[in-house]
Amino acid sequence: MIELLGITLLTIVTYFALIALLTTLVYLIPEKARQTQQTLTARPGRSFLIGLVNLLFFGILAAFMSQGGELLSMMAVAVLLALLALAFVGLAGLALMLRPRFFPPHEETAHSSLAVTMRTAVLLVTAILAPIIGWFVLGPILLIAGLGAGIMTVVRRGGTAVAFPAIPKEP
Numbered sequence: 001m002i003e004l005l006g007i008t009l010l011t012i013v014t015y016f017a018l019i020a021l022l023t024t025l026v027y028l029i030p031e032k033a034r035q036t037q038q039t040l041t042a043r044p045g046r047s048f049l050i051g052l053v054n055l056l057f058f059g060i061l062a063a064f065m066s067q068g069g070e071l072l073s074m075m076a077v078a079v080l081l082a083l084l085a086l087a088f089v090g091l092a093g094l095a096l097m098l099r100p101r102f103f104p105p106h107e108e109t110a111h112s113s114l115a116v117t118m119r120t121a122v123l124l125v126t127a128i129l130a131p132i133i134g135w136f137v138l139g140p141i142l143l144i145a146g147l148g149a150g151i152m153t154v155v156r157r158g159g160t161a162v163a164f165p166a167i168p169k170e171p
Helices: 002-027 028-043 044-065 070-102 114-128 133-154
Strands: none
Touching: 002 028, 002 070, 002 114, 002 133, 028 044, 028 070, 028 133, 044 070, 044 133, 070 133, 114 133
């Protein structure tokens, strides 16, 4: 019974922490979130493929590193945390992309931009935490696509920006 209570409490805390993290990232790194949003809008398939290839490569690398002792195990954890951080940069862009779809701009004027972003994050996290489909289908697809978009945004070749269709900024 104690284990069930612990798992329930952990799930609730994780739910609210993920909502707060996504909402915060949209405003903490707004330019990267916008670039990631544009990447996901323009090239969702490429984002998924880049995320999948990098997840497989660095996941296998981390698995081998974890077998080599304490220092290599800590490096493996650092690699996986870096991948997770890039995936959350991508999810922040996804939340920014979904915001006008869930709450059209004419409805957004009635609420603050923060409230609309938080509501979008609530819907996104709730969908990912839905049993079975959210855990094993939607969650991995969105994390892998977010990882790919985060990598494409953060690691740009030559320091030049890729030309994407213009998406109007918020006032």
